[in-house]
Amino acid sequence: MRWPLNVPVLSDGVVTIRAHVPADIDAMLEMAEDPTMVRWTGIPSPHQRSMSEQFAFTIIPRGWEDGSHRGWAIEATDDDGRSRFAGNVDIRQRPIADVGFALHPWARGRGIMSRAVRLAVDWALTEGGVEIVHWRSHVGNEASLRVAHATGFTLHGLTPGMLYERGRVLDAWTGSIRFGDAPYPRIPWAGGTVLESERLRLRPFAAADVPRLVEMCNDPVSRRFLAWLPQPYTAASAEAYLNDCLWQAATGAKATWAVADRDSDELLGNIAVMDMLGLNRDHGEIGYWMHPDARGRGLATEACRTVVDHALDPDGLDRRRLSLYAAEDNPASHAIALAAGFSYYGTQRAAERLGDGSFDDLRGYELLR
Numbered sequence: 001m002r003w004p005l006n007v008p009v010l011s012d013g014v015v016t017i018r019a020h021v022p023a024d025i026d027a028m029l030e031m032a033e034d035p036t037m038v039r040w041t042g043i044p045s046p047h048q049r050s051m052s053e054q055f056a057f058t059i060i061p062r063g064w065e066d067g068s069h070r071g072w073a074i075e076a077t078d079d080d081g082r083s084r085f086a087g088n089v090d091i092r093q094r095p096i097a098d099v100g101f102a103l104h105p106w107a108r109g110r111g112i113m114s115r116a117v118r119l120a121v122d123w124a125l126t127e128g129g130v131e132i133v134h135w136r137s138h139v140g141n142e143a144s145l146r147v148a149h150a151t152g153f154t155l156h157g158l159t160p161g162m163l164y165e166r167g168r169v170l171d172a173w174t175g176s177i178r179f180g181d182a183p184y185p186r187i188p189w190a191g192g193t194v195l196e197s198e199r200l201r202l203r204p205f206a207a208a209d210v211p212r213l214v215e216m217c218n219d220p221v222s223r224r225f226l227a228w229l230p231q232p233y234t235a236a237s238a239e240a241y242l243n244d245c246l247w248q249a250a251t252g253a254k255a256t257w258a259v260a261d262r263d264s265d266e267l268l269g270n271i272a273v274m275d276m277l278g279l280n281r282d283h284g285e286i287g288y289w290m291h292p293d294a295r296g297r298g299l300a301t302e303a304c305r306t307v308v309d310h311a312l313d314p315d316g317l318d319r320r321r322l323s324l325y326a327a328e329d330n331p332a333s334h335a336i337a338l339a340a341g342f343s344y345y346g347t348q349r350a351a352e353r354l355g356d357g358s359f360d361d362l363r364g365y366e367l368l369r
Contacts, residue, residue, distance in 0.1 A: 015115040017072035020056035027085040028052040031104040040141045042165030074116045089116045091124040098134040114150040118183045125179040135175040140243045148175045149250045152183040191255025197306045202257035205242045212267040213238040216291045223355040253277045259303045268294035271303050282320040304340040312369045327352045328361035337365040
């Protein structure tokens, strides 16, 4: 067992990051065996206690000695008032570094990791000889994306084939932060607020929604007016779409909601406020589509009205102007636009490509606050 003598103890008064101690090992092993940890990281699985001990008392001390891997244990207070191990945070390499982090299940959803990452990154950029810290995660790892967003990382995008874990080449989301960057969100996370109406709950998408989303996007009517849909539309297509919605929410470009039945929570449709980072930053475009068994019941209109109210609310998305576009040959969508309070303002000729490869005129609607 090696004991590094130069691990700084850092705290913001709520979270402390410090050197690992023997009492951490049981919790580290529990964290390593957690299914969420296994899913989103390359940690060896199955895991053994000796692996956690080696990480804490050989790999990390050696990394502090040569500057290649500065790692801390995260300590925080649980609901019973006990101060206990909560996870790990690491700064790897210098002067170009990357950050890694993981939380024990008990500590998730409390903002603990954002605090720990701020402490580690601030030390790295001010005292650790680091000029830039990079973040990367599996595509779809919402928890990691939320930490990067909350701690001020500039979010760059998706890099194909950047990760290699357990024999798999994986795409990665990436971001970075430099000295002088504020360690807080650069732009608000778009959407995320659950909205309710008489019959509907507008909420984030969940994995359980994928089968209904696949049905919705393979429907002939959907395919006619959504020519960009992959053919065929598979579960992988749906998962890629939901991951993209997360990324666009984090970058403030689009707010997306699953339209669900308020009582059963069954997926009925999809609605979004798009183009929120265009030249006009107080503008947004409404887009929606519904599952075949949800059409003709006024549900799309109800969802549209609910989102419009939220989008125009200064305490919501704070949009000043909303637009909505519908193919000339889509009377249902025109009726929804008018029922939701939009006004027709003009038609673009042959501007909408349809699923069969033909082009239709495109009607434009607008709504001002």
